Amino acid sequence: MPDMPEGEEGVFGGQMPSSEGEYVLEMHGMAPIPLDNRYGRLHRIFTVWFTPNLVPAAFFIGTLVTASYIGLGFWSGVAAIVFGTVVGGLLVSILCTWGPRTGVGQLPLARLPFGRTVILPGLLQWLSTIAWDAINAIFGAEAIHILIHVPFWAGLAIVLVLQGVLGLFGYEIMHLFEKWMSIVLGLMFLVITVKIVQVGDFHVAASAHGGAFVGGFLLMATIAASFVVSWAAYASDYSRYMKPDTSRMAIFWLTLAGVSLSSIWIEILGLAAAGIVVNDTSAGIQKLVGGGALGVIAMLAIVIGTVAVNAMNDYSGSLALQATGARVRRPYVAVVVTVVAFVLTLWLHQGTFATKFTNLVLFISYWIPPFVAVQMVDWWRRHGRPDVTHLVRSDLLRPGWDALTAMLIGFVVAIPFMDTSLYIGYASSHWLQYGDIAYVVAFVVGGAVYAVLRRLITKSNHETEGVAPPLTELAGGKATAADDAPASV
Numbered sequence: 001m002p003d004m005p006e007g008e009e010g011v012f013g014g015q016m017p018s019s020e021g022e023y024v025l026e027m028h029g030m031a032p033i034p035l036d037n038r039y040g041r042l043h044r045i046f047t048v049w050f051t052p053n054l055v056p057a058a059f060f061i062g063t064l065v066t067a068s069y070i071g072l073g074f075w076s077g078v079a080a081i082v083f084g085t086v087v088g089g090l091l092v093s094i095l096c097t098w099g100p101r102t103g104v105g106q107l108p109l110a111r112l113p114f115g116r117t118v119i120l121p122g123l124l125q126w127l128s129t130i131a132w133d134a135i136n137a138i139f140g141a142e143a144i145h146i147l148i149h150v151p152f153w154a155g156l157a158i159v160l161v162l163q164g165v166l167g168l169f170g171y172e173i174m175h176l177f178e179k180w181m182s183i184v185l186g187l188m189f190l191v192i193t194v195k196i197v198q199v200g201d202f203h204v205a206a207s208a209h210g211g212a213f214v215g216g217f218l219l220m221a222t223i224a225a226s227f228v229v230s231w232a233a234y235a236s237d238y239s240r241y242m243k244p245d246t247s248r249m250a251i252f253w254l255t256l257a258g259v260s261l262s263s264i265w266i267e268i269l270g271l272a273a274a275g276i277v278v279n280d281t282s283a284g285i286q287k288l289v290g291g292g293a294l295g296v297i298a299m300l301a302i303v304i305g306t307v308a309v310n311a312m313n314d315y316s317g318s319l320a321l322q323a324t325g326a327r328v329r330r331p332y333v334a335v336v337v338t339v340v341a342f343v344l345t346l347w348l349h350q351g352t353f354a355t356k357f358t359n360l361v362l363f364i365s366y367w368i369p370p371f372v373a374v375q376m377v378d379w380w381r382r383h384g385r386p387d388v389t390h391l392v393r394s395d396l397l398r399p400g401w402d403a404l405t406a407m408l409i410g411f412v413v414a415i416p417f418m419d420t421s422l423y424i425g426y427a428s429s430h431w432l433q434y435g436d437i438a439y440v441v442a443f444v445v446g447g448a449v450y451a452v453l454r455r456l457i458t459k460s461n462h463e464t465e466g467v468a469p470p471l472t473e474l475a476g477g478k479a480t481a482a483d484d485a486p487a488s489v
């Protein structure tokens with residue numbers, strides 16, 4: 001990928017790191033990362049995806065396995081968690097390999113297939129990052145309240161300031177934080193695991209049988225997948241600084257391992273504790289593990305985990321808003337996300353809004369699979385070599401109505417296959433024993449519709465414009481022939 005033409009980057013470019021340990025204020029936004037600024041060792045891919053999933057949300061997802069509307073036993077619940085998480089993680093892992101090849105974040109890359117209509121998925125992603133900030137911050141603020149007995153708003157301010165600093169400074173300091181916190185949080189949750197092994201129930205039997213069991217398995221697998229599949233809209237944000245000849249297979253497997261191992265681990269802990277957990281709050285986790293030093297460790301783990309996941313929300317949210325064409329510097333957007341999340345969290349903490357709001361955010365997340373499918377079809381049509389030279393030029397973007405149409409059709413067609421607290425579709429209730437395969441339907445339909453539309457429009461299965469030269473021509477011949485092949489991974 002060539003450097004951007006001088007003067008074309010505008011507010012989307014700027015100061016950026018060029019090596020590990022260079023902790024500059026990253027002013028650079030969605031513009032492609034120049035080759036001279038590409039760097040980073042592979043192990044950072046694992047830690048950046050491992051750390052942010054060590055959060056209470058994963059724990060309480062695990063407790064759903066034995067709920068009456070799912071009804072699985074311990075081992076069948078583990079199987080559903082593993083299956084759903086790995087399937088969802090596959091999308092994240094594939095998309096993460098695109099970062100080194102393009103130097104571009106995930107939502108900015110969507111400007112190629114979506115063109116000017118990228119404003120809809122871009123705004124959805126930006127608003128989603130704010131929403132998840134608020135949902136996660138409730139746990140972190142409660143944990144600080146329990147630890148040092150400050151008011152909830154003060155605990156919330158502490159959490160948001162910490163995550164805001166990481167989101168403000170950007171890519172390099174976030175990778176550093178996620179790397180060291182993977183060790184700290186890993187050890188903390190290891191201690192918590194020992195406690196849950198002592199008090200948890202690893203022999204709970206399934207209450208559902210026959211068709212109801214199959215439906216419960218599908219629903220639980222989808223819930224587990226939903227926890228990780230939302231990362232697909234962030235994927236290449238955290239690999240875009242890596243060199244273009246970095247091994248795609250290494251990135252793929254490290255991403256899959258990072259996002260899957262942490263999610264599966266914490267969800268299984270929640271499953272084991274499902275029969276004794278008091279409530280879905282930080283206080284509930286503290287009561288589960290007991291007071292004293294172990295209770296303090298649990299609360300600290302919640303605070304660190306909240307900061308880790310929300311910092312990524314703030315950072316990716318800033319790139320998503322720029323992808324819509326908003327001419328605002330990336331650090332400023334990250335600060336705005338943090339401030340809005342503070343107000344939203346205070347509102348959610350009043351009454352029963354938090355549960356209803358979480359359900360709404362989860363329902364809206366069904367847009368991600370068809371969105372990803374459109375991007376993957378476009379990637380294939382460009383031989384895995386999209387030309388991102390003029391990506392920041394909104395005036396050069398195509399209309400993109402075919403991509404938006406495919407995404408929306410994928411979402412709509414999937415509605416009958418949904419089983420959520422807000423809506424249960426006809427196919428789910430009548431054909432699937434209340435199972436949920438909406439993610440799969442949305443992904444397949446969205447991708448197929450886009451492939452057909454582009455074939456009809458271009459009279460070809462491949463794009464003839466907007467295809468970059470092979471990596472060997474861009475990286476001094478260092479890329480391998482395998483890396484030049486137009487594979488989906």
